Amino acid sequence: MTASASTTLVAADPAAASGDSPPYCLIVDDEPRLRQVMVHLMRSDGFQCIEAGNGIEALEQLEKVQAILVLSDLRMPKMDGFALLREIRSRYPDIAVVMITAVADVEIAVNCLAIGAADYVIKPYQLEDVRARVAQALEKRRMVLELRAYRESLEERVAAQARRLEELFLASVQSLAEALELKDPYTRGHSIRVSQYSSVVAQQMGLGGEMLRQIELGGHVHDIGKIGVRESVLNKADKLTPEEYQHIMTHPVLGWRILAPLLGDTPNALNIVRSHHERYDGRGVPDGLSAAEIPLEARIAAAADALDAMTSDRPYRASEMSLDMAVEEIRKNAGTQFDPAVVDALVKSAEEGLLQLLPRTGAYPVAARV
Numbered sequence: 001m002t003a004s005a006s007t008t009l010v011a012a013d014p015a016a017a018s019g020d021s022p023p024y025c026l027i028v029d030d031e032p033r034l035r036q037v038m039v040h041l042m043r044s045d046g047f048q049c050i051e052a053g054n055g056i057e058a059l060e061q062l063e064k065v066q067a068i069l070v071l072s073d074l075r076m077p078k079m080d081g082f083a084l085l086r087e088i089r090s091r092y093p094d095i096a097v098v099m100i101t102a103v104a105d106v107e108i109a110v111n112c113l114a115i116g117a118a119d120y121v122i123k124p125y126q127l128e129d130v131r132a133r134v135a136q137a138l139e140k141r142r143m144v145l146e147l148r149a150y151r152e153s154l155e156e157r158v159a160a161q162a163r164r165l166e167e168l169f170l171a172s173v174q175s176l177a178e179a180l181e182l183k184d185p186y187t188r189g190h191s192i193r194v195s196q197y198s199s200v201v202a203q204q205m206g207l208g209g210e211m212l213r214q215i216e217l218g219g220h221v222h223d224i225g226k227i228g229v230r231e232s233v234l235n236k237a238d239k240l241t242p243e244e245y246q247h248i249m250t251h252p253v254l255g256w257r258i259l260a261p262l263l264g265d266t267p268n269a270l271n272i273v274r275s276h277h278e279r280y281d282g283r284g285v286p287d288g289l290s291a292a293e294i295p296l297e298a299r300i301a302a303a304a305d306a307l308d309a310m311t312s313d314r315p316y317r318a319s320e321m322s323l324d325m326a327v328e329e330i331r332k333n334a335g336t337q338f339d340p341a342v343v344d345a346l347v348k349s350a351e352e353g354l355l356q357l358l359p360r361t362g363a364y365p366v367a368a369r370v
Helices: 003-010 032-044 055-062 081-091 106-115 127-183 186-204 209-221 224-228 242-248 251-259 267-275 296-310 323-332 340-351
Strands: 024-028 048-052 067-073 096-101 119-122
Touching: 024 032, 024 055, 032 048, 032 067, 032 127, 048 055, 055 067, 055 081, 067 081, 067 127, 081 096, 081 106, 096 106, 096 127, 106 119, 119 127, 127 209, 127 224, 127 251, 186 209, 186 296, 186 340, 209 267, 209 296, 224 251, 251 267, 267 296, 296 323, 296 340, 323 340
Parallel strands: 024 048, 024 067, 067 096, 096 119
Antiparallel strands: none
C-alpha cells in the first residue's frame, strides 16, 4: 500500500483532512487472527484501530471512541453483524459500516445494504479489495456529511432571507400606518396601546409564541382601514351621525382587503383587522359573528380596543375614564359585547397590576372615535 493511497482513505474524513488526530476504525470479528490482519491493514492506511469480538463488545467500544468506520463480521456469538449494524445505524448514523461475510449470497448482501451498510466484503478477501470497499464507503460517508452541511447552510440562508422578507413586510405595514397617521395622528398611539393591552390579556389566557406575536401585530394594524375613511368623518369633533358611523365602520373590511396580500402568513393578525368590531352576542360588524365564531384573537383585541377608547379623551365625554372605571364597564358587558373568558383575563390582569394604562405618546388632536 503506497503512502498516497493511504492518505486517500484517511482524508475522506473531514477531521483527519483538517490535521486532527487520525480517525478511529473499529474491527469486529470473533476470530482474533482475522482481526489482527484487518487491524494491520487499516493501521497502514492511517487509522487508529480498536477491536471487538462480537456486537456487544463493539457497542461498548463505540461508547468510548468516536469512530468513523466499522468493519464487522456477519456471523458472531452474542450479537451478530446484522444486530450490530441495526444498532449502529440507530445510535451512530454517521459511521460507515462495511460488512464481512463468508457467504456469497446475494440476498444476504442486499439485506446488509438495506439495513444501512455502506458496502460488504466476501471471505476469503483480497486486501486490495478491502481497501477499495473501504474507500468507497468513506466516500459515501463524506458525501452524506457534505450534503448535510449544505442543507444546514441552505436552511440558515433561507431563515436569513425569511427574516429579511419579514423586515420588508413590516416596513410596508409601517408605511401604511404612517400614511394613516397623516390623516389621523391619534391612531398610531391608539394602535400601539391596543397591541400592548391585547398582549397582556393574551398572556393571561396562556397564549404565547407565534400566536402572541400575531396578536401584537394585529393590534398595531387593526385600524389601518381608516385610511379610506373621509377625513371630515375621521376628524369630526362631535358624535357621529348614523350615516357617518356606518361609513367609519367600513374600516375593518377595508383594512382586511388592504392587508390580505401582506398578512397571508399571519392569519391571526388578519382576523383582528377584520373582526375587532364583532360582538359576542352577534350584533357586531362586519360579519355578525357571535361567541366562538369570532376568532379568539379578535375577541381579545375587541376588549383591548374598548379599554383604550374608554380611557382616552372624547369631545362628547366630560372626562376620560380611569382604568378601574373602564374595566368595570367592560365587565358589565361580558356575555353581550365581550367574551366572558376574555373579560375575566382582562379583569385579573388589572387586579394583578399587569395591565396598566399606557401614557399618551405625542399630542393627539381631539377627534370622534369608534
